[in-house]
Amino acid sequence: MKNYWLMKAEPAEASIDDVLAMPNATVPWTGVRNYQARNFMRDAMQVGDGVLFYHSSCAEPGIVGLARVASGAYTDPTQFDAQSPYFDAASKAEAPRWMLVDVQVLHKTRNLTLPELRQDPELQALTVLKKGNRLSITPVEAHHWRTILLRLGHVDSV
DNA sequence: GCCAACGTTGGC
DNA sequence: GCCAACGTTGGC
Numbered sequence: 761m762k763n764y765w766l767m768k769a770e771p772a773e774a775s776i777d778d779v780l781a782m783p784n785a786t787v788p789w790t791g792v793r794n795y796q797a798r799n800f801m802r803d804a805m806q807v808g809d810g811v812l813f814y815h816s817s818c819a820e821p822g823i824v825g826l827a828r829v830a831s832g833a834y835t836d837p838t839q840f841d842a843q844s845p846y847f848d849a850a851s852k853a854e855a856p857r858w859m860l861v862d863v864q865v866l867h868k869t870r871n872l873t874l875p876e877l878r879q880d881p882e883l884q885a886l887t888v889l890k891k892g893n894r895l896s897i898t899p900v901e902a903h904h905w906r907t908i909l910l911r912l913g914h915v916d917s918v
Numbered sequence: 919g920c921c922a923a924c925g926t927t928g929g930c
Numbered sequence: 931g932c933c934a935a936c937g938t939t940g941g942c
Contacts, residue, residue, distance in 0.1 A: 794925075795925090796925095891922090891923080892922070892923040892924060893923090893924090894923070894924060894925085
């Protein structure tokens with residue numbers, strides 16, 4: 761059964777336009793260093809799952825595109841790269857700590873902004889809107905996915 | 919830059 | 931296993 765996710769990207773690092781410019785509009789989702797988020801990628805994601813591409817830590821946070829999970833989970837190479845900001849000295853090659861999946865952008869959308877999401881009566885329970893939420897990857901309920909696609913005018917993709 | 923909220927670390 | 935201290939996230 762297909763699952764749905766919201767994945768946060770910092771546009772200063774990898775914006776939706778950056779990803780669209782990559783081969784196949786696909787990016788390895790490097791840099792997740794939170795166990796809960798890692799577990800979603802490692803244990804729950806499947807190729808073809810729907811992804812809401814979200815811009816965070818920027819002037820206008822919000823959902824800016826639709827994407828899909830494009831690979832199974834594999835070892836995040838940046839954890840072994842001493843030059844990378846995501847280097848993890850405690851992670852050993854024989855037991856890698858961090859995993860990632862590839863994400864393929866399918867459509868850039870208008871920015872469905874955080875204030876819009878917050879004021880939407882049908883999205884009150886959306887995980888990313890919950891107080892104190894800091895997870896960079898959160899599950900999205902199917903009915904929330906449908907509502908968001910409706911708001912974005914992507915009914916045909918539902 | 920501030921700060922609320924939450925995760926991680928490490929001493930005990 | 932507890933919990934205080936510290937670090938990070940991310941909106942504002």
